[in-house]
Amino acid sequence: MKQPDLPDNALVAHSLSLFRQRAPLIHCMTNDVVQSFTANVLLALHASPAMVIDAEEAAQFSAISDALLINVGTLTQPRAAAMLAAVNAANAASTPWTLDPVAVGALRLRSEFCQQLLTLQPAAIRGNASEILALALQQGGGRGVDTQHPTESALSAARQLARRYATIVAITGEVDYVTDGERTLRIPGGSPLMTRVVGTGCALSAVVAGFAALPGDRLLHVASACQIISCVGAQAAASTSGPGSFIPAFLDGLWNLNEEALA
Numbered sequence: 707m708k709q710p711d712l713p714d715n716a717l718v719a720h721s722l723s724l725f726r727q728r729a730p731l732i733h734c735m736t737n738d739v740v741q742s743f744t745a746n747v748l749l750a751l752h753a754s755p756a757m758v759i760d761a762e763e764a765a766q767f768s769a770i771s772d773a774l775l776i777n778v779g780t781l782t783q784p785r786a787a788a789m790l791a792a793v794n795a796a797n798a799a800s801t802p803w804t805l806d807p808v809a810v811g812a813l814r815l816r817s818e819f820c821q822q823l824l825t826l827q828p829a830a831i832r833g834n835a836s837e838i839l840a841l842a843l844q845q846g847g848g849r850g851v852d853t854q855h856p857t858e859s860a861l862s863a864a865r866q867l868a869r870r871y872a873t874i875v876a877i878t879g880e881v882d883y884v885t886d887g888e889r890t891l892r893i894p895g896g897s898p899l900m901t902r903v904v905g906t907g908c909a910l911s912a913v914v915a916g917f918a919a920l921p922g923d924r925l926l927h928v929a930s931a932c933q934i935i936s937c938v939g940a941q942a943a944a945s946t947s948g949p950g951s952f953i954p955a956f957l958d959g960l961w962n963l964n965e966e967a968l969a
């Protein structure tokens with residue numbers, strides 16, 4: 707297997723500019739913990755987030771959105787039914803949708819639901835290494851929502867998943883990897899401080915959902931989303947003293963991001 711390449715900065719800048727031009731309408735069905743942070747991250751990148759969760763409304767809305775995010779962080783049975791309605795409507799309308807399989811593995815409802823979702827053509831999947839391993843092997847899992855594995859240990863599972871379900875898989879952690887099962891891109895950067903602020907992974911999945919809906923090379927667009935978040939995260943962490951001041955620095959960094967800052 708070929709060694710993973712780094713994404714080309716000029717191509718990442720092109721994905722970012724395409725994203726800002728299109729300012730995608732992103733339908734987020736996400737968990738209770740990260741709603742506002744996710745919306746703020748998308749707004750700082752010029753996208754339009756909307757959190758529509760009733761089953762009937764969610765089906766209507768995913769059909770007219772540019773992208774849909776399904777995040778199972780605080781799943782309940784009624785929410786699973788609403789998410790399924792939204793995914794089916796998204797597929798009928800060719801709206802690409804992205805899965806964040808939060809804490810999949812140990813808990814039965816979300817583990818069975820995520821296996822069902824895998825068969826419904828996700829455009830992309832973004833999770834930490836424990837989540838990607840659990841999704842692919844149908845066992846194990848992390849420590850709650852946190853990973854217990856380095857990303858490298860989930861690379862072969864990610865490639866398997868990507869090939870089996872014809873999707874793009876992003877594993878994030880100290881180093882991120884994005885694969886379509888054949889090509890793999892490697893994204894170093896970020897900061898350990900990003901694991902001390904709730905919702906960086908979930909917000910990244912919402913950004914991935916928007917980038918996965920851009921025209922062109924989806925693998926590259928998803929890798930661009932990861933690179934942008936890692937790069938801005940590293941810059942924000944370098945300029946702050948802890949999790950409290952990280953959040954405003956991170957949002958400002960996304961807002962002020964340009965080609966120079968990316969390079």
Ligand SMILES: Nc1ncnc2c1ncn2[C@@H]1O[C@H](COP(=O)(O)OP(=O)(O)O)[C@@H](O)[C@H]1O
Pocket residue numbers: 833834835851852853878879880881882895896897898900901905906907908910932935936939
């Ligand atoms: N140890 C680390 N060093 C640098 N960046 C990290 C580290 N852990 C996570 N990140 C970054 O934090 C963001 C969220 O990823 P992650 O923590 O894996 O998601 P989750 O919150 O879903 O577990 C990603 O941009 C990732 O690159």
Ligand SMILES: Cc1ncsc1CCOP(=O)(O)O
Pocket residue numbers: 737739740779780808851903904905906907908909
């Ligand atoms: C703490 C928590 N509990 C259920 S969902 C959630 C948020 C997880 O956010 P992230 O995966 O981005 O760390």
Ligand SMILES: [Mg+2]
Pocket residue numbers: 808809833834851907908
């Ligand atoms: Mg997560």
